[in-house]
């Protein structure tokens with residue numbers, strides 16, 4: 001029996017993908033969660049990114065490469081369909097899920113940061129009029145004064161984009177239990193990890209848009225059953241485990 005250690009932030013979608021892959025293959029593993037920036041550098045000296053897996057002392061980074069390495073060493077059940085054209089579609093979908101989640105997460109986080117910064121500047125500007133100040137401080141206040149408020153349409157735009165991506169998934173899943181196949185693949189694990197963040201509230205009301213799509217809700221349940229891991233929904237708000245997903 002191989003000794004497997006998985007290093008990663010527990011709530012990150014990339015870690016989730018790998019946890020589910022190990023669950024699908026019924027491979028026991030030890031889990032190590034980073035506690036500092038140093039852990040990222042120590043466990044992943046080349047990129048500083050986690051997850052990283054260690055199989056009998058050999059380390060692999062990047063969730064996609066990790067799943068491919070697991071598939072090579074523990075081929076049953078496979079994480080890609082035997083039919084090469086189906087496998088190619090699964091690889092593309094897996095990549096799409098990782099990349100699109102990353103894009104939405106960055107946009108969403110930037111929007112929230114800008115909103116918080118604007119609110120803080122407005123509050124401090126308002127109260128600054130009460131305090132005595134020098135001409136230089138007065139000048140700086142003019143420069144620092146909050147100008148335009150963040151565009152309220154941005155949130156609506158991102159939510160409607162997320163809704164379109166969910167509609168894409170509904171169409172691609174169609175009536176199949178998993179994407180393009182009857183058995184789960186690495187594409188399903190990546191999509192599941194992305195949907196889990198949505199279900200957990202990372203994108204606020206996008207969780208209602210997901211709940212309104214029963215085929216995706218059932219898909220998530222099928223993955224939870226197939227991977228023998230209980231749902232690991234993230235907390236209702238906040239970041240997915242670290243500064244970046």
Ligand SMILES: N[C@@H](CCC(=O)N[C@@H](CS)C(=O)NCC(=O)O)C(=O)O
Pocket residue numbers: 009012013014015040048049050051061062063064098242244245
């Ligand atoms: N493409 C990589 C992305 C991994 C990644 O972005 N990991 C994040 C945590 S979810 C990370 O390590 N961030 C640390 C940093 O940005 O310094 C994968 O699929 O594993």
